[in-house]
Amino acid sequence: MSILIQNVLVNGEISDIRIRGPRIDQIAPSLNPEEADEVINGKGQAAVPGFVNGHTHAAMTLFRGFADDMELKPWLEEKIWPAEAKLTEEDVYVGTRLACLEMIRTGTTLFNDMYWHLPGAVKAVREMGIRGILSAVFIDLFDTEKREEQIEQNISYLEAFRGKDPLVQIALGPHAIYTVSREALEWVARLSEEKGLFIHIHLSETKQEVVDCLKAHGMRPVEYLHDIGLLSDRLFAAHCNYLDENEMDLLTESGVHLVHNPVSNLKLTVGKSIFPYKALSKRGASILLGTDGCSSNNNLDMLETAKFASLLQKWQSDDPTLLPAGETLRILTEAGYRAFGVGNGGIAPGEPADILLIDLNHPQNVPLYHLDSNLVYAVNGSAVTATICNGKLLMKEGVIPGESEIIAEAREAARKFARTL
Amino acid sequence: MSILIQNVLVNGEISDIRIRGPRIDQIAPSLNPEEADEVINGKGQAAVPGFVNGHTHAAMTLFRGFADDMELKPWLEEKIWPAEAKLTEEDVYVGTRLACLEMIRTGTTLFNDMYWHLPGAVKAVREMGIRGILSAVFIDLFDTEKREEQIEQNISYLEAFRGKDPLVQIALGPHAIYTVSREALEWVARLSEEKGLFIHIHLSETKQEVVDCLKAHGMRPVEYLHDIGLLSDRLFAAHCNYLDENEMDLLTESGVHLVHNPVSNLKLTVGKSIFPYKALSKRGASILLGTDGCSSNNNLDMLETAKFASLLQKWQSDDPTLLPAGETLRILTEAGYRAFGVGNGGIAPGEPADILLIDLNHPQNVPLYHLDSNLVYAVNGSAVTATICNGKLLMKEGVIPGESEIIAEAREAARKFARTL
Known part of the structure; x- marks a missing residue:
């Protein structure tokens, strides 16, 4: 399979891009279209x-939008948890497809996920064709029996799904230090090191988590994870709102990837301290951005x-002058791809063919003094007209095959939750 | 001219909406389509x-995106002001059309504007067909000669454009207390009262403005405007970030409309205090939302x-629980329309026919537990598929006649500014 994108604005110039199989092959003006299986007119668009x-x-x-x-406390206890208790693997498949x-549609080609009923998510990602780093939520609530169950389940998931698909990476998903025992976190750390698995955790989202950790363990959360041996460049820590200087040093030195979720933090009102970007970026920490789930955002639009x-x-x-447009965009692309070990997140020969086309004729993209600025501040995900992942054209001219069926299925699945409102 | 929208979700039910001339005529199931000049299929959409x-x-x-x-200080002095110095009336026409x-495209049918070269804006609004409350920037920099010039110019604009078009209202635009003399503000207050004109001003955007006002006048900005006699329900005050209790009382009691511009306030980093919504809404103040200009936002998407x-x-x-979705949406619609005296901002017989259709098949609008929540938190302006203003269909199925020409003209106008970058 080969795709040729013609006359597109790429890396500051109008050029053609040739994709062969899963990778970018060549970038040059006037490439021969006869060799391509699919030719895309990139005029008026940026790649x-x-x-x-x-x-x-x-x-x-x-x-x-189920509950906002x-x-x-009432949001979780009266709405989200009762609804999640009814979730089936089929629901997770349907919800992940949506x-x-x-x-x-909005330009995300790689996402780092943590949720229930992992097989449903794996099936959805395989069908949909974007990259998923998928982890099952691991919660043992400090109960030995639950821990053993969760460990067994994770091992069976790894056997069933690891290395079976180029788009799916199975990771470990210990939910947080306040829901997972030290013994389980130690098991996660050992298995991650042994098998080179990514780990996905919530960390220091609220001040309460820090207070409780100090009380229970005599250390702050990052120090506690350091003590357990969980800090490494395989760890992706979501939120990280409440960090002291020593914790920022520890996270940076160990290469942990820190994921800032600004929309969720504001919506759930996590308190006055939100992700100390300035202090972390000065240290050279690895920083990513995330949306969090749709119950606390309520969309997945990375722009x-x-x-x-x-x-x-x-x-x-x-x-x-902090977090200027170009730097923000590099976090969404280069930093993200490198952190997950999937190339360099750039458009260059040899890189994975994960490419978006952006409509330059969208009114919000006019004038075009600086593309980075327009992407971050002016447009949103609706400016994406085509999405290519792993060399496959998933959306062309705004059309995604099978879209109406996916939407109909999601509506149907939502009915049972709507009844409980 | 009459329009019939069929089978649309409106006020919680599937119904038809009939528009006759500039107003909504009837809302009921199965209205006769033969009487309509234009029939719109509203299935899968909300009005x-x-x-x-x-x-x-x-x-x-x-x-x-010219400078971010x-x-x-360098942003204004090195970028925005030199660029604005080159602006012509034709540029303002072209920029206002864009x-x-x-x-x-994003669903705004009424906007409150303040800018240079007013005739260019008037011409653009008349052609484009949405409602503009248009004011010329009034800045005299405390200079008597400039003040006389500005007064003369405003009077000639009123004579030329006031009451000439149902979509255009001419207002007075004294820029701010730090750029306009007391004498000019007194003239504005008198003329506004005499002719019933709206006034558009920037107020207490930064702490510095308060500090400087106390120093110059021995009063805080709102007290100063009160002293001048400018506070009334004809006044629209943008920003209002730094207010004390007495100022909030004064603004509420006098019926001033306060316009919160959250995106601009964050982007220009106006300091820690941003629009005290909770305290103002408790008092019953009239509150609106605004985008501010595209140099500090950088779009006009109200969602x-x-x-x-x-x-x-x-x-x-x-x-x-503060500013829940329904309340936010009422600010964008009911509060806005009432403040400007253009009906009640609802879809009901007799109201102005200013109606949007929202795509319910957009993935970000699925599932649909609560339309208000989806509008405010999940989708953005790209979910708008049709826009009707004053009974005229301005966008149908995402298509706006003449769009590519407007974009080409704006690109052309931007060239001369790009050269100065």
Whole structure:
């Protein structure tokens, strides 16, 4: 399979891009279209690398708008947890398909997921054709029996799904230090090192988590994970709102990837401290952005998340020069791809063919003084007209095959939750 | 001219909507399509009132992405002011057309504008067909000669454009207390009262403005305007970030309309205090939302602004129940229309026919537990498929006649600014 994109704005010039199999083959003007299976007219469009969503719970698209504007406790206890208790593997399949549909439409080609009923998510990602780093939620609530069950389940998932598909990577998903025992976290650390598995965890999302950790373990959360041996460049830590200087040093030195989720943090009102970007980026920490799940966002649009991140960080630091557009965009692309070991997140020969086309005739993209600025501040995911992942054309001219069926199935699955409202 | 929208979700039910001339005539199932000049299939769509943008500088679309990520002083002195010095009336016409195009596409049917070269804006609004409350920037820099010039210019604009078009209202635009003399503000207050004109001003955007006002006048900005006699329900005050209790009382009691611009406030980093929504809404103040100009936003999408406002206010007040979706949406519609005296901002017989159709098959709009929630938190302006203003169909199925020409003209106008980058 080969694709030729003609006359597209790429890396600052109008050129052609040839894709062969899963990789970018050549970038040059006037490449021979006869050799291509599919020719795309890129005129009036820009080619940019696909975006990385560093933290989400994809199937929670089914709970988009299910319950909003509530205090955290009743929101979880009266709405989200009872609804999740009814979730089946089929629901997770349907919800993850809807999520992938939205991600293809808004330009995300790689997402880092943690959720229930992993086989449903694996099936959805394989069908939809974007890259998923998929982990099962591991929660043992400090109960030995539950821990053994969870360990067994994770091992069976690894056997069933690991290395079976180029798009799916299975990771370990210990939920958080307040829901997972030390013994389980130690098991996660050992298995991750032994098999080279990524780990996905929630970390220091709220101040309460820090207070409780100090009380229980006499250490702050990052120190506790360090003590367990969980800190490494295989770890993806979502939120990281409450960090002290020593924790920032530990995270940076160990190469942990920190995922900032600005929209979720504002919506769930996690308190006055939100992801210390300035201090972390000065240290050279690995930083990604994420949407979090659709119950706390309520979408998966990485360009919207990029705008929230950039503006919130500027304002928080009282520094309008912080997190400029180009840097924000590199977090969505280069930083993300490198962190997950999938190339360099750029459009260059040899790189994975994960490419978006952006409509330059969208009114919000006019004028075009600086593409990076327009992407981060002016347009949103709706400016994406084509999405290519792993060399496959998933959306062309805004059309995704099978879209209406995926939407109909998601609506149907949502009915049983709507009845409980 | 009559339009019939069939089988659309409106006010919670599937129904038909008949529009006759500039108003909504009837809402009922199965209205006779033979009587309509235009029949729109509303299946899979929701009809909602058009949105109000309470504060913008429309023609600044020409400076979208021109200069970002800079400190305020060099941004203004090295980029924005030199560029604005080159602006012609033709540029303002072209830039306002681009702004109206974007607003039609994202669902804004009424905007409150303040900018240079007013005749260019008037011409653009008349052609584009949405409602503009248009004011010329009034800046005298405390110079008597400039003041006389500005007064003369405003009077000639009123004579030329006032009451000539149902879509255009001419207002007075004293820029701010730090750029306009007391004498000029007194003239504005008198003329506004005499002729019933709206007034559009920037107010207490930064702490510095308050500090300087106290120093110069021995009063805070709102007290100063009160002293001048400018506070009334004809006044639209943009920003209002730094208010004390007495100022909030004064603004509420006098019926001033306060316009919160969350995206601009974050991007320009106006300091830690941002629009005290909770305290103002408790008092019953009239509150609107605005985008501000495209040089500090960088788009005109009111649904994006609604999400920023709702989430920022929740987080600032540490209260996730603050500014819930329904309330936010009422600010964009009912509050906006009532403030400008253009009906009630609802879809009901007798109301102005300013109606949007929203795509319910957009993945971000699935599932549909609560339309308000999806509008504010999940989708953005790209979910708008049709825009009707004053009974005229301006966008149908995502198509706006003349769009490519407007975009080409804006690109051309932007060239001369690009050369100065």
